[in-house]
Amino acid sequence: MVEADASAPCTDPDIGNVAQARRRTRGPSLDKTAQTRQQIAEAALAEFVEVGVARCTMDRIARRAQVAKGTLYLYYPSKDELLRGVVEHALRHSAVYTALQRKKGETVRAFLRRSLLPTMDAVENSERGLLARLVLSEASHAPELARLYKELAFDAWQTYVQDLLTLAVKEGELKTRSVSRSAQLLASPFWMALVHNSLLAPDAPQKLALKPLVELLIDNLFSRSAGDNANVKSQ
Template sequence: MAEAVCRRRGPSLDKTAQTQRQITEAALAIFLEQGITRATMAQIAARAGVAKGTIYTYYPSKEALLRGVVLQALAQSAAYQPLCRRPGETAQALLRRSLLPTMEAIERSDRGSLARLILTEAKQHPELARLYKELAFDPWQQHVLGILQLACEEGELQSQAPEDYARLLASPFWMGMVHNGLLTDDPQQHVAIAPLMEQLIALLFASPLPSSSQPVRSLP
């Protein structure tokens, strides 16, 4: 009788994804604490609760791991999925509906931590800045610019430079990241990014804020 062949089952796709997520989340935390240059694979493995060799199975170098960190953080928030315009919806309303939930989601995810890493490490690690610009910032700008151009075409927004407006709309995010991540360690002093974004949209469109909007806390 033929001898049965025992085959070792490989890890499930769910298990693989979970392990990768553990590694990238640990790497992001260590990169923020130690800096990318000083961070070691051993530190990251200890934080992730995996063997050092396991990291190299998924990420053969620190550069590959850095790319994995960026991709994983961006995957947590589908920030640039186009929204279908509702019947009768203004471009301003579409912009609010696109951006405000995104800002709130970013603050609750690794996306905000990734932005702080960009602020502190991009000069020393140009590849990090290039990745973020290619995968996050440029798509965000194109998404916002498309809505602003629509607003200009329909006469809702009086501007000859929607590109400048698109850049301005990125400022609440980066201002919030600098203030909350670098200027204060006190959560009570943090500013909420979504209300800042809503204030700026109202100013750009020269329209009053919706009555449901909450006032933005003053900076210290």
């Protein structure tokens, strides 16, 4: 019996259904799909950091990921979709995005120290740190990268911290003239350390330590008595 040419269009619906079932049966497993997607995202991030987003080609990424160019396009049909995949991958594998629950009776101040300090201290050498350095160096050449980072990382982190500080104000633990500015202030050591250690003094024997800066800011924010927060601003 001679099989039909697999590349020819199928007009018989029953034959088409059989062919689809065979393709599903022979298709890659979910684990293999996720592994390939991760492999491509990691290769793309490394290439973007090495040569820049604008100068990087899909050919280079495919070679680095050790996949066929067609496979790369199957997962990421365009460079913009690949950029989103890279950002989402770096954030998903970041310790900063490990959800922690506030313990019963735990103050917001204590929860911030427990949740932010270990993760922010570790992030510099993580894929999220690589991503942030890439944004600093490439945002002007790749506005879509900057937009994605702001949407998926920067704004999300600011909202998370701002919600915690709003809770601290409501519970009488924190006095501040602006919750949003206080949240921005807590993010500033990360960017200061990143700029210093990656751009200004990458070869310095002594790196600027992030953890003491964050500790000092948390202590200063919460050092004042909450007092009357009637005039506190959310912006």
